[in-house]
Amino acid sequence: MPLTLREAHELINGAHQRAMDLGTHITVAIVDEGGHLQALGRMDGAPPLSAEIAKHKAASVALIRRDGAALRQMQEAWPALFS
Template sequence: MRTKPVLTDEDVKAMATAAEAHAKEHNWNVTIAIVDDGGHLLHLHRLEGAGASTAEMATGKARTAVLGRRETKVYEDTIKQGRTAFLSAPMTAMLEGGVPIFVGTDIVGAVGVSGVKSDQDAQIAKAGIAALGIENV
């Protein structure tokens, strides 16, 4: 049996704080979701002014990223390239803004953001993950 790293409460708080700071620095009203390696919600914060639907989208992006073990941008790009049948895949959010968190080859969770342009959502998610001080592959 091997040991696997997991996100701690401190990790989640650090990522949430960094992601929120990045969003506020740009005056972006978003929702930030952080999930564990099973896609279970650890943190959800809808910043003032973020639309109600962003809570579901951010959570969906985080779950899709962790369960698919890749950024949700991959799915968005696949669909944009004409593979519209991919929309029927059992994922919940096929838009950029969900970023998985890896420690080495182990996936430990993901951050999902919704509320601004999808590339900006991803930028916020990555700013949160950067707070862990790890090289996220």
Template sequence: MKTRAVLELADVKRIAAAAEAEALANGWAVTIAIADEGGHLLWLQRLDGAPAVSAQIAPAKAHTAALGRRESKVYEDVINGGRVSFLSAPGLAGLLEGGVPILVEGQCIGAVGVSGVKSTEDAQIAKAGIAAL
């Protein structure tokens, strides 16, 4: 039997605070979602001025990154590369850049999804949050 890390509420709050700080430092109004390793939502934070739709997109990106154990950008690249049949993958809706898995010793323990600005900026915010761990 293996022992592995898990996200605790204190970890989630630390990630959220660092992601929020990155967004605010750049003047970006976004929604930040944090999911556990199964893609289940642990945290949702919509900053003032963030588009309403971002509250749907950010959790989907986090869900996809957690289940796939890789950045959601990988799936966007696959689709943009011509494999549009991947759009029918069951249970995956956040197939856009901005979902980043949280990896500890090679194991995925959750993911951060961000939506509201350019996808590269969404990913930047997610990575800043994860770096707080």
């Protein structure tokens, strides 16, 4: 079942709070099962390009149905897929 917009914003706010606790600035993208952007939150101080990176990373993870760590392992094993 897809997240509601409110739930997506709650996830973004939680991630931003954790980033503040760690002293960093992040961008969080929430996508649906098809990789379509549902919500995006870029903290003040996060690099502007991080919005595009977060959006594409979230879409990639959704489409391959693996987490970010698995995506990184795939990139290391098959770099041609990511070029």
